[in-house]
Amino acid sequence: MNIRELALRSGVSTATVSRALNDRAEVSEATRDRIRRLASELGYAPNEPARTLVRRRSDTIGLVWDTGYETLGFQHPFLQGLLSAVRNALSEADYHLMLLTTSGPGDADTTYLQAVRRHNLEGVVVLGTPADNRALRALAASDVPCSGIDVALSGPRTVRVTSDNAAGAAAAVEHLYAQGHRRIATVTGPLYLPPAAERLAGFRQACARLGLDVPPEYVVTGDFFLNSGQDAVRTLLATEQPPTAVFAAGDQMAIGALHAAADAGLSVPGDLAIVGFDDIDAASLVRPALTTVAQDQRALGSAAVKALRGLLDADPAEPAEPWIVPTRLVVRASSRPGA
């Protein structure tokens, strides 16, 4: 069933069918309704490749989801929910979604860009990928609109979407302060990563605002993985004036902190309160359940899509402002004295 058959059956030309189906103003209401009814009766579905060919646009967005082959390094703890959110936001905006890959470990040079050209993709959303790969750099440097969630893409038509890391960290500190804590330490992520740096900045600002002293030994650098959190808290507990609360800039590190506290015979939150960041699945599974700064995956996904659409309409000359998405503090047992 193609448009010609449908035209024959409706007794009009293919041009009229096309106009009816695409809701063009020129077609009379009666004809339009008749054709549409017939189309859905016959189960007619327009051939998208043909439409793309002639319209020179595909209504399709590409998705870069990780660095291809075997990079385990830094992975978003919640890529899954993020992907759903992006998918939903995109389909609400009537876009299709194509998953992009670099074909293999080696030749990953302009593969993303090639895919974009080949399929007439209108833009790309980049999720939780280390930005240091050639294919991605080439893509960002091109004129293809790219929206990166927690990825700082550098290029003429790129935009970054991120949680409000600073405000989230500050909320964690304020919460601990409200519980009576005055000696609050932090375990950071690798500071060359923007989210890690921003969370630390938010931590410092909040402490300053509240008049809390942050001795240098209260800031320990981790790597977002469990062991680094455990080591960091071990170190913190060995200081002369150990903290009574720790803000870990990622949930895995916070869980490591939980383990270190247990190893030291400390009760959480009684002897040491702990707050994480992200709200990964494990945060609500461990014991005590982890208080954490939750990222709003759905909002991130829809912001990424909105940001991308902004890019599509915008003047390419003007750099796009980053989109900052609010976080939400989820208080659980690891910081709640009453628990």
Added chain:
Amino acid sequence: MNIRELALRSGVSTATVSRALNDRAEVSEATRDRIRRLASELGYAPNEPARTLVRRRSDTIGLVWDTGYETLGFQHPFLQGLLSAVRNALSEADYHLMLLTTSGPGDADTTYLQAVRRHNLEGVVVLGTPADNRALRALAASDVPCSGIDVALSGPRTVRVTSDNAAGAAAAVEHLYAQGHRRIATVTGPLYLPPAAERLAGFRQACARLGLDVPPEYVVTGDFFLNSGQDAVRTLLATEQPPTAVFAAGDQMAIGALHAAADAGLSVPGDLAIVGFDDIDAASLVRPALTTVAQDQRALGSAAVKALRGLLDADPAEPAEPWIVPTRLVVRASSRPGA
């Protein structure tokens, strides 16, 4: 840059360019090499929609990833890794991947099927979706080849890919037996789900083989979520002859079991050994770290792709055999006495 320009620059016809780029036998080696070199110099990328239009095939596979809008119910604990695996396997086989959605909560009738027709998709991989939705049923019932990972699709050209649940459960029992346990209980998933039923069957078979008695109260039905595991173990510990080991058919339930043991003042694995299934992230984050039957996500992904390709070539009349992927027991502290 399109094929006409490239043809002009190479001094041959578009037909010859097409043949060279598609590696047809009729073209002379010299011409082919010259054209290919020029193409990559000029950064020529063929227009896929145009190719799809004329070839009537898109080299693209669709992916159904969940039931669209807001179904939280049963979610694969590791959809993320699975998706990467499918993506990699597909791109190795030179297929592109399109993410499919039902447009919204209501009108999800033939949306998947429509998308397949519109985009000329050659098949669909279905991941961790409750199969009880109309769009998916319509898709499975059609002549579109569908490969479901842990989803039993019913239709003429469908195939199921799944972990070897029975063998995995049996391996868990054998491991516990080898540690000296003779009173082993299980917490199952909802038994209308094939994986849950198969894990229980494997558990029973292994017990029978080893001559272990399984009193009825040693089989408790859960729902794959944490609380049900916790409740189940509470119940088990209240029996006259409490088990010394528990096999939980999912990691979340196993973590719940850990909590129940802790609540009862029991040490794990000393007083109660616990083994889970899946190897979700949290399994290695909790304490004691969880012994579990790991599903091989990469193998599942590539099996899904192979199964789908098998379907593409196969005689539609013959029902496809399910693909069964081996699991791997990951021994951690929750069952290792020495730990």
Added chain:
DNA sequence: CTGAAAGCGCTTACAG
């Protein structure tokens, strides 16, 4: 081994 031509299924000026 190569080229001229037809055609894949649509959309969109252009003319009426």
Added chain:
DNA sequence: CTGAAAGCGCTTACAG
């Protein structure tokens, strides 16, 4: 408001 015609960028019999 509608139709005839051109054309989007490719591939593939067909002829040579």
